[in-house]
Amino acid sequence: MTLSFGTDGVRGVANSELTVEHALALGRASARVLDGRRVVIGRDTRRSGPMLESALAAGFAAQGWAVERLGVVPTPAVAWAAAQQHTAGAMVSASHNPFADNGIKLFAPGGRKLGDETERAIAGELAAMVRNGPTGGPTGAGVGTIVDPGSHGVAAGYIEHLLGTVGSLRGLRVVLDCANGAAAGLAAEVFGRTGASIVVLHDTPDGVNINEDGGATHLGPLQAAVIAHGADVGLAFDGDADRCLAVDHNGAVVDGDELIALCALDLRARGRLANDAVAVTVMTNLGFRHAMTRAGIEVVETAVGDRYVLEALDARELSLGGEQSGHVIFRDLASTGDGMLTGLQVLDAVRRSGRPLAALAADAMTRLPQILRSVRVNGSAKTAVAAVAEEIAAVGAELGDRGRVLVRASGTEPVVRVMAEAPTAAEADAAVARLVAAVQRV
Numbered sequence: 001m002t003l004s005f006g007t008d009g010v011r012g013v014a015n016s017e018l019t020v021e022h023a024l025a026l027g028r029a030s031a032r033v034l035d036g037r038r039v040v041i042g043r044d045t046r047r048s049g050p051m052l053e054s055a056l057a058a059g060f061a062a063q064g065w066a067v068e069r070l071g072v073v074p075t076p077a078v079a080w081a082a083a084q085q086h087t088a089g090a091m092v093s094a095s096h097n098p099f100a101d102n103g104i105k106l107f108a109p110g111g112r113k114l115g116d117e118t119e120r121a122i123a124g125e126l127a128a129m130v131r132n133g134p135t136g137g138p139t140g141a142g143v144g145t146i147v148d149p150g151s152h153g154v155a156a157g158y159i160e161h162l163l164g165t166v167g168s169l170r171g172l173r174v175v176l177d178c179a180n181g182a183a184a185g186l187a188a189e190v191f192g193r194t195g196a197s198i199v200v201l202h203d204t205p206d207g208v209n210i211n212e213d214g215g216a217t218h219l220g221p222l223q224a225a226v227i228a229h230g231a232d233v234g235l236a237f238d239g240d241a242d243r244c245l246a247v248d249h250n251g252a253v254v255d256g257d258e259l260i261a262l263c264a265l266d267l268r269a270r271g272r273l274a275n276d277a278v279a280v281t282v283m284t285n286l287g288f289r290h291a292m293t294r295a296g297i298e299v300v301e302t303a304v305g306d307r308y309v310l311e312a313l314d315a316r317e318l319s320l321g322g323e324q325s326g327h328v329i330f331r332d333l334a335s336t337g338d339g340m341l342t343g344l345q346v347l348d349a350v351r352r353s354g355r356p357l358a359a360l361a362a363d364a365m366t367r368l369p370q371i372l373r374s375v376r377v378n379g380s381a382k383t384a385v386a387a388v389a390e391e392i393a394a395v396g397a398e399l400g401d402r403g404r405v406l407v408r409a410s411g412t413e414p415v416v417r418v419m420a421e422a423p424t425a426a427e428a429d430a431a432v433a434r435l436v437a438a439v440q441r442v
Contacts (some may be wrong), residue, residue: 004321005119008305011094011103018102020055022352025093026104027059028137029125033118034088036109037144040154042070042078043092044182044240045205048102051143053092055404056104056284062137063143068152069148069216072205074182074241075105076338077158083111083335084157090438093182093240096217111335114305155186163340164332169295173231174347175247177222179215181239183340190340196347197230211238215246216326216339233350233357235343241324242306244339248358255265256326257288259346261364263328264297264320266349272319272332273297279312279321281305286404286421291365304408306337326388339439368403371432375416375439381409384442391438394432395420405431407439 003010003022010026012018033040042048049072057067068087070078074090082089089107097103106122107112113121114137129135136253138144176198178184184203191198201221202214214221216238226234226247234247246254260278267273277298280288284301292299300316306327313321313331322328327337334341350357377384385392385407396405403422410417416439420431 003123006412008095008113008307009091009103009105011097011101013100014046014052014102018052018104020051020436022102023052023127024059025126026122027056028063029059029122030106031060031063032063032125033121034106034108036086036088037065038068038085038087039090040068040070040078040081040085041074041090041092042073045072045180045184045210046094046099046102046239047207048061049092050236052104054101056090056092057146063144063145064138064142067144067146069146070154071148071150072185073155073158074338074340075187076122076242076334076336076341077154079107079111079336080158080334081111081154082084082107082109085254086318088213091240095240096211096215096238096243099208099212102320109256111334113310114181115307115311119239130380137202138256149419150205159186159190159193160345163193164187165341166194166313166344167351168195169187169347169351172233172347172351173195173199173228173229174211175199175201175225175231175234175301176240176343177201177225177234177236178203179211179237179239180209180216181211181237181241181420183237183241187237187340189397191343192345193218195342199225199231208368214241216243219245219247219253221249222264225254227309229265233347235346237343240324242337243341244328244342244346245326245373246343246357248361249356250358252293252358254357256322256324257285257367258365259326259342260320260322261288261291262349262360263345264365266293266353266360267320268297268344268378274317274319274332276314277318277394279316279318281309281323282406283324283367283419285324285370289367301324310336368423369422370419370424370430371428372417373418373432373436374410375418375436377416379414381414381416384439388435388438395434397430399427401429403427405435407435
């Protein structure tokens with residue numbers, strides 16, 4: 001039995017790569033490593049969710065933990081509940097992946113994602129369980145409990161928390177795409193109560209339609225709906241609602257980099273950007289870095305993964321960070337990325353400015369053309385990257401300050417990610433093609 005932690009928990013095809021046995025063992029191993037004796041567990045709308053949630057809960061209970069199953073809620077609602085109740089948390093979700101996949105994200109007591117050291121300890125505990133075979137746990141009154149209060153209490157508190165971060169949004173017309181995921185049961189109430197006029201897409205999950213032709217990974221329907229309804233803004237969430245991407249009134253996509261940039265400028269103008277700095281990953285567009293430099297805002301760079309962004313935010317005592325994919329962390333308001341919270345903050349900035357999102361995004365930054373390709377390799381991706389180090393340096397030197405290249409090994413599969421940014425798409429494409437050819441020769 002092997003489970004590998006990626007940049008955001010464990011994932012795989014449900015009932016094949018991620019089985020009931022895996023979930024049960026992960027629950028037991030996590031309970032042996034994490035502090036505390038209580039855990040809250042949520043899930044998204046996938047058909048496999050209740051099955052894996054039950055097994056995960058049983059694993060925690062087998063180690064004497066008290067388990068509270070929240071049912072279908074967004075990942076950030078689990079993190080919020082864990083922070084409020086000072087418990088550990090777990091989310092059964094594969095985020096933006098197709099419905100056949102599923103995954104498990106874990107939160108330490110207080111609602112923070114696990115660090116590398118804790119993940120290694122849990123993986124070590126799993127390995128020990130395999131070596132030693134089945135073992136017992138507490139008996140009698142020591143056996144843990146599992147309760148099913150559902151999402152009602154947590155959802156109500158979470159909604160009030162979100163609404164407490166913004167003023168009235170009356171006058172804005174907004175289209176929401178819930179991806180038939182975890183936001184489907186909450187988004188209409190959250191945004192409707194702000195006073196905004198709303199239209200909701202993909203809010204009828206049936207267990208198999210999560211992320212299907214909608215949400216943050218399929219923006220076409222949202223773009224069309226914004227134009228058709230004459231909306232000011234469109235907001236798209238992913239399956240577990242910890243990401244948000246936007247569409248302006250022209251139907252143009254506003255990605256995570258642009259959302260972070262405009263929020264950074266807005267927070268700084270109001271004296272709320274802690275230490276005049278933001279934390280972003282190595283994948284963030286070079287145009288973002290140029291814009292922040294011009295504005296006098298420091299850019300703190302991290303590895304790919306919102307948990308690394310969060311670590312940087314806490315280490316530097318910063319208030320804003322995130323990823324191009326739409327994971328945005330408002331550290332003063334949340335312990336993890338939150339799609340609906342991000343959407344509310346963006347809409348609030350639009351309302352207060354009296355200007356359209358398109359203008360705010362254009363003023364915030366100018367994107368450089370960015371080309372990204374994935375190359376499958378035989379053997380170790382890290383070894384392949386090391387083998388082309390000289391070519392990476394040469395291409396980077398040719399671009400100079402006008403662009404950049406990034407070649408990195410995937411953390412979950414034998415794949416090398418090759419990215420280049422340049423003043424023109426043709427230059428970026430040529431740089432990527434040259435590096436891809438180098439990797440393929442390894």
